[in-house]
Amino acid sequence: MTIPTNSRTNPTRQSHRSVYPFFVLITLAFFLTGTPVVQGRVFRMAFICSGSITDGGWNQDGRDAAVKVAKALHAKLSVLEHVTPIRATSIMRDFCRRHYGLIIGHGYEFLVPATQVARMTTHTRFAISGADKVEPGVTTMNFDLTQPSYELGALAAMISRTGKIGFIGGEAIPSVEACYKGFKAGARAVNPKIRVAQAYTSWDQVGLSKTQAQAFIQQGIDVIYQNVDAASQGVFEAVKSANRRHPGHPVYVFGCNGNQNNNPTCSRYTLASAVIRLDRAFMHVAILAKAGKLKAGVINETMANHVCIVVLNPKLLGRVITPAMEHRLVVIRKHLLAAK
Amino acid sequence: MFLLEIIFTVGGCALAAGAVLILLALMGFPPGHILELWYRGAVADRYALADTLTKACPLLLTGLAAAITFRAGVFNIGAQGQLLVGAAMAVAMSTRLLSPHTPPLPGITMCLFAGAGAGAAWGLLASLLELWRKVPVVLSTILLNFTALYAVKILLHSYLQAHGTSAPQSSQIPPHFCLPVMMKYTSLHIGVLIAAAVAMVAEFVQVMTVFGFQTTAIGLNEAASRLVGIPVAARQIQAMLIGAGCAGLAGAIQILGVAHFMTAKIGNYGYAGIAVALLGRLDPMGVAVAALFFGALDAGAQRAEESSIGLPHETSNIIKAVIILAMLIIGAWSMRRTLRSGLWQQRNTETGDGA
Numbered sequence: 110m111t112i113p114t115n116s117r118t119n120p121t122r123q124s125h126r127s128v129y130p131f132f133v134l135i136t137l138a139f140f141l142t143g144t145p146v147v148q149g150r151v152f153r154m155a156f157i158c159s160g161s162i163t164d165g166g167w168n169q170d171g172r173d174a175a176v177k178v179a180k181a182l183h184a185k186l187s188v189l190e191h192v193t194p195i196r197a198t199s200i201m202r203d204f205c206r207r208h209y210g211l212i213i214g215h216g217y218e219f220l221v222p223a224t225q226v227a228r229m230t231t232h233t234r235f236a237i238s239g240a241d242k243v244e245p246g247v248t249t250m251n252f253d254l255t256q257p258s259y260e261l262g263a264l265a266a267m268i269s270r271t272g273k274i275g276f277i278g279g280e281a282i283p284s285v286e287a288c289y290k291g292f293k294a295g296a297r298a299v300n301p302k303i304r305v306a307q308a309y310t311s312w313d314q315v316g317l318s319k320t321q322a323q324a325f326i327q328q329g330i331d332v333i334y335q336n337v338d339a340a341s342q343g344v345f346e347a348v349k350s351a352n353r354r355h356p357g358h359p360v361y362v363f364g365c366n367g368n369q370n371n372n373p374t375c376s377r378y379t380l381a382s383a384v385i386r387l388d389r390a391f392m393h394v395a396i397l398a399k400a401g402k403l404k405a406g407v408i409n410e411t412m413a414n415h416v417c418i419v420v421l422n423p424k425l426l427g428r429v430i431t432p433a434m435e436h437r438l439v440v441i442r443k444h445l446l447a448a449k
Numbered sequence: 450m451f452l453l454e455i456i457f458t459v460g461g462c463a464l465a466a467g468a469v470l471i472l473l474a475l476m477g478f479p480p481g482h483i484l485e486l487w488y489r490g491a492v493a494d495r496y497a498l499a500d501t502l503t504k505a506c507p508l509l510l511t512g513l514a515a516a517i518t519f520r521a522g523v524f525n526i527g528a529q530g531q532l533l534v535g536a537a538m539a540v541a542m543s544t545r546l547l548s549p550h551t552p553p554l555p556g557i558t559m560c561l562f563a564g565a566g567a568g569a570a571w572g573l574l575a576s577l578l579e580l581w582r583k584v585p586v587v588l589s590t591i592l593l594n595f596t597a598l599y600a601v602k603i604l605l606h607s608y609l610q611a612h613g614t615s616a617p618q619s620s621q622i623p624p625h626f627c628l629p630v631m632m633k634y635t636s637l638h639i640g641v642l643i644a645a646a647v648a649m650v651a652e653f654v655q656v657m658t659v660f661g662f663q664t665t666a667i668g669l670n671e672a673a674s675r676l677v678g679i680p681v682a683a684r685q686i687q688a689m690l691i692g693a694g695c696a697g698l699a700g701a702i703q704i705l706g707v708a709h710f711m712t713a714k715i716g717n718y719g720y721a722g723i724a725v726a727l728l729g730r731l732d733p734m735g736v737a738v739a740a741l742f743f744g745a746l747d748a749g750a751q752r753a754e755e756s757s758i759g760l761p762h763e764t765s766n767i768i769k770a771v772i773i774l775a776m777l778i779i780g781a782w783s784m785r786r787t788l789r790s791g792l793w794q795q796r797n798t799e800t801g802d803g804a
Contacts, residue, residue, distance in 0.1 A: 155755070159714070161762070187755035191762045193716050194618070195708040199503060199636035200751070206496060206634035217616055221710045225621070229634075242614065281606075283615050 152184040152399050155204045157192045158215040160312055164339030170367040171215040171238065174387035178395045184210075197222035205230040211398035213238065213391060217282060223247045227405075234398040238390070239284045241407060249407045250390050252284065254365070255291035256412040256445045257383035257419045258334070261363050262295025263441050264380060265332040266303050267434050268361060273304045275325040277344060279312035279337040288336050288365065288383070295441070306330060312338045319343030326351045326360055332380070336365040345374035352378055361429070370422040380430065381421045390416050413446055461779030465772040472771060476764060483753050483760060490752025491745035499637040500751075503707065505744025507532070509644045510699035511722025512729060512736040513651055514568075514692040520655070520731050521664035521688035522671050527575060527590025528696040529719025530597030531568035535697025536704045537601045538567035540609055540619045540711045543626040543704075553625040560626060561643070561701050568697015569690045571597060576689045580682060586689075594719070602713045609711065619711040628706035638706035647695060651733040664688050668731075696722070728776055746772060 156175035160168040172188055179186035187209070192200060197219050204212050205226060214223050214237045223235040227246025234248065241251040265274045276292050278285040293305045306325060310317045318340035322333055326347060335344040344362060351360045352375070364370060364382030372379060390410050397403035410416035419438075421430060466484070473480035491501050511528045518525035542563045547556055575593055578584040602617060611620040628638040655661035663684050667674045675681050699718060704711055725743055729735030750765040 163761075185757075188759060189751065189755050193714045194710070194712045195703060195715050198707055198709065199500065202634055202636060203496070203500065218618065218712055218714075221618065221621055222708070225709055280617070281615070282617070286615065 152182060152211075153187070153204075153207070153209040154179055154182075154184045154395060154398075155187045155189070155209050155212045156215065157189045157197060157200060157212070157219065159192055159194070159218055160190065161339060162188065162190045164313070165367070165372075166338035166341060166369075167366045168215060168338065170385070170387050171213075171391075174391045175213060177388045178391045181392065182395055182399060184395070184399070192219075194218045194222060198225055201226040201235070202229075205233045209233055211236060211395055211403070213394070215239070217284065220244060220247065220249065234394075234403045236391075236394040236398070236403070238387070241283065243407055244405070246405050248394060248403055248405055250394065251407055251409050252385045252390070252417055253287065253409060253411045254284070254336075254383050254385065254417050255287045257417050258288040258291030259295035259298075259445060260419045260438055260441055261334055261381060261383055262292035262297075262305075263299045264295075264430070264434065264438060265292070265334065265361075265363070266296040266299035267437065268380065268429065269300075269303065269332050270358075271329045271331050272300065272302060273306070273328065273330045274332040275306040275308070275322075275328075275330040275334070277318060277321050277325070277333060277335045277337055278307070278309045279340065281309045285309070285336050288334070292334050298441075310337060311340055313340055315340050315343035315346075317343065319347045322347035323351075330360075331358065332361045332363075334363040334365070336383075338366065341365075341369060341372075342374065345372055345379075348378050349375040359429075368420050370420060370424075376422070376424065379422050380425060381419055384418050384420050385410070386416050386418065389414075412442070461776050464779065465775035468771050468775055469768050472768065478758060478760060478764070483758065486753045486756050486758075487749030489749075491749035495632075496635055497748060497752075499632050499635040500748040501741065501744040502641050503636045503638070503744070504747045505740040506638075506641045506644045506706070507699040507703050507716070507718040508721055508725050508743050509648055509737055509740035510695045510702070511718045512725030512740050513648060513722075513733060514696035514699070514719075515723045515726035516692075516729060516731040516733065516736050517651060517664075517695065518572075518688050518692035519726060520668045521685050522668040523576070523685050523689050523692075524585075524587045525572065525575070525590050525689060525692055526587055526723065527572060527593050527597075527693070527719070528699075528722045529717065530590070530594035531571045531693040531696035532700035532703075532719045533594075533597045533601050533713075533715060534571040534700070535564035535568035536700030536711055536715055537604055537609065538697070539564040539701035539704045540622070541604075543622045544620045545608070547626070549623055551626075556626045557628065557705060560705055561698060564701025564704075565694040565698040568700065569694035571697070572689045572693020573686070576686045580686070598713060601711075605711065605713060611710075617712065622705060622709045626705065627709050628702065636707050638702075640702035640706040643698075643702065645737070647698070648733045648737045651691075651695075655733060660684070660687070724773060728773065728780060730780065742776070743773075 156172060158168040158171055162168050162172040175186060201212055201222055211234050217240040220237045220240045220242060223237055224244040224247055227235050236248045236250060238250045239252060240249040242249060274296055276289045289307050296303045296305055308321050310321050318337050322344040325333055333344060335341050348360050348362045361378050361380045364379055366385055368382045368384050370376060370379050370382050394403055412418060470480040473483055491497055511532060514528040539560045542560045575586050575589040578589045579586050605617040605619060609619045611618055628640045631637045631639060663679045666679060667681050667684055671681055696719060725739045726736055729739035746769045750769060753760045754762055754765055
C-alpha cells in the first residue's frame with residue numbers, strides 16, 4: 110500500500126511545517142532567557158489550600174487568618190486555592206526559589222510535598238495545618254477538635270429528644286474522624302444509650318450533603334454535627350426545610366472549623382460551632398518563622414491554648430440551651446481541660 | 450499557505466487577547482497588569498519556561514491518548530481513568546512490588562512500563578466491551594473513569610495507603626525511583642523528554658507507516674476502509690491500546706516526576722487532554738504545541754492568582770476557556786480553508802489546470 114505524502118494535497122503535512130519553528134523558538138527562549146533576581150527584604154508568606162477560599166469554612170477561614178497575619182506583620186502574602194497535592198510540590202519549589210519565608214499548606218495533604226521540598230531549602234519554613242506527623246523540616250499544626258467535639262456531643266445528647274444524633278464528614282481523614290470520635294464520646298458520656306450515626310460525603314458537593322442530612326432526619330436523627338466545609342450549605346438547607354415542615358419536632362445542627370452560628374440559612378437552628386482560631390495559630394508560626402526560630406515538629410493546638418474552642422449560638426441561649434445545660438457544659442469543659 | 454497559517458495563528462492570539470482584555474475589564478481587574486503577570490508566569494524567564502514545560506508534559510501525553518484514538522474513530526473519553534490507573538500502578542510498583550534494592554534505571558523503567566501497561570489494559574476493557582457487547586466506547590470510557598477513580602480511592606485506603614496514617618494517600622516513592630530533575634528549584638524532570646520522544650514516535654508512525662495511514666483512513670471513513678480490506682476492529686483496538694498506554698504513562702510520569710506520592714486528586718489532565726487534542730487537530734506535533742500552550746496558560750494563571758490582585762481561580766479558568774475557544778474557532782476556520790484549498794488544488798491537478 111502506498112502512503113500519500115504529497116504535502117499540497119495533505120493538509121496534515123502542511124500543518125507540520127508551521128509548528129517546527131515554534132519548537133526552535135521555545136528551545137532558544139529556554140537557553141537565552143535569564144534567571145530572575147529576587148529583590149527586596151520584605152517577609153514573604155504563601156498560603157495554599159486544596160479548596161475554594163470562598164467555601165465559608167476551612168479554606169476561607171484559613172485565607173482570612175493568613176491575610177490578618179500578613180497585615181499585622183507587614184508581610185507580602187500570596188494565596189493559591191484549588192491546589193492539588195500533585196501540583197503542590199512544584200508550587201512550593203517555586204516559592205522557595207523566590208525566597209518566601211513561610212509557606213502555610215492548609216491541610217494534611219500538603220505534608221508530603223512540604224517534606225519533599227523542605228529537603229532542598231534552608232531559608233523557607235513550612236507550616237502544615239491539620240496534620241499530626243513529625244516530618245523533617247516541617248512544622249505541623251495539629252488542630253485537635255476532639256475536645257470541642259466532645260462538648261458538642263454532650264450538648265447534642267442533652268438536646269436530642271429521639272436519642273439519635275448524626276455526624277457528617279467531608280472525608281474520612283484523621284482530623285475529621287477525630288471530630289466523630291469526640292462527638293460520640295461526649296454524647297455517650299451524657300446518655301450511654303444514645304445512637305450516633307456517621308457518614309462521609311464530600312467537601313464541596315452541596316447536593317450530596319443535603320441528601321445525607323435528609324436521610325439522617327428521616328431516620329429520626331434530630332441533632333446533626335457536620336464537618337463538610339463548602340458542602341455545609343446542603344446540611345443547613347436540609348435542616349431548614351425539616352424544621353419548616355415539622356415545626357413541632359425541631360432538628361438542630363452544629364457548625365465546624367469556622368463560626369457558622371450566623372449562617373444565613375438556619376441560624377435559628379444552629380446550636381453552636383466547634384471553632385479553630387486559625388489567626389492565633391498562624392500568627393504564632395509566622396512570628397517564629399520571621400524571626401528564623403520556627404522549628405520542625407508538631408504544635409498541638411487544643412482547647413487549652415484557646416485555639417480550638419466551642420462557640421454557643423447566643424440566639425439560642427436561654428431558649429433552647431437552658432442555663433442548666435450551659436452550666437453542665439462548663440463543668441464538662443473544666444473536666445476536659447483538667448484531664449488534658 | 451505557510452504565511453496564511455501564521456496570519457491565522459497570530460490573528461487567533463490577538464482575538465483571544467482582545468476577548469480576555471474586555472472580560473477582565475468587565476470583571477473589574479486591571480487587564481494590562483494581569484496579562485503581564487500571566488506572561489511572567491509562563492515564559493518570561495527560564496524558571497517560568499521550566500514550569501510551562503512541566504505542566505505541558507501530562508497534557509501532551511493525554512492529548513496524544515485522545516488524538517491517536519480519535520484519529521482511528523475511537524472516541525476514547527477515558528484518558529482520566531487510564532491516567533489514574535497508570536499512576537496507581539506506578540505507585541504499586543515503586544512502593545510495594547519492587548524491592549527497595551532495585552537499581553534506579555531498571556526500577557524507573559519498570560514503573561513507567563507498568564503505568565503504561567495498566568493504562569492500556571484499562572482502555573482495552575472499553576474496546577473489548579464494544580467488540581463483544583456493542584457497548585459504545587464513549588459510554589464505557591466515561592463510566593470507566595468513575596470506576597477507576599473509586600477503585601483508586603479504595604486502594605489508597607487499603608493496599609497503597611501509607612503506613613502510620615489513616616489519610617487516603619500512598620507512601621512516598623523511594624527517592625531512587627523518582628525521575629531525575631533537570632533544573633534546581635523546579636520540577637522539570639526527564640519525563641518531559643520522554644513525553645516529547647513519544648510525540649515524535651507518534652508523528653513518525655502517523656505520517657510514515659501503513660498503520661498510521663490505515664488508522665487515519667478508518668477515522669475518516671470506517672465503511673470505506675472496511676471495503677478496501679483494512680482490518681478496522683484490529684486497528685481500532687491497537688489505537689486504543691497505544692492511546693490508553695500514553696495516558697497511563699502520563700499518570701506514571703506525574704507520580705515519579707512531580708508528586709512522588711499519590712492521592713485521588715491527581716488533576717483533570719485526562720479531560721484537558723481532549724481539548725489539547727482538538728486544538729492540536731489530532732496531529733502529534735500539533736498536540737505538542739497545544740500542550741505547551743495549555744501548560745503556559747496554567748503556569749501564567751498560577752502567577753496571576755497568587756499576586757496581590759488575587760485573581761480568583763474561577764476567573765482564571767474562565768479566561769483560559771475563552772482563550773482556548775478563540776483558538777479553536779480560528780483553528781477550525783484555518784483548517785476549513787486549508788482543506789478547501791487542498792481539494793481545489795487536487796481538482797486542478799486532476800483536470801490538468803494546476804501546477
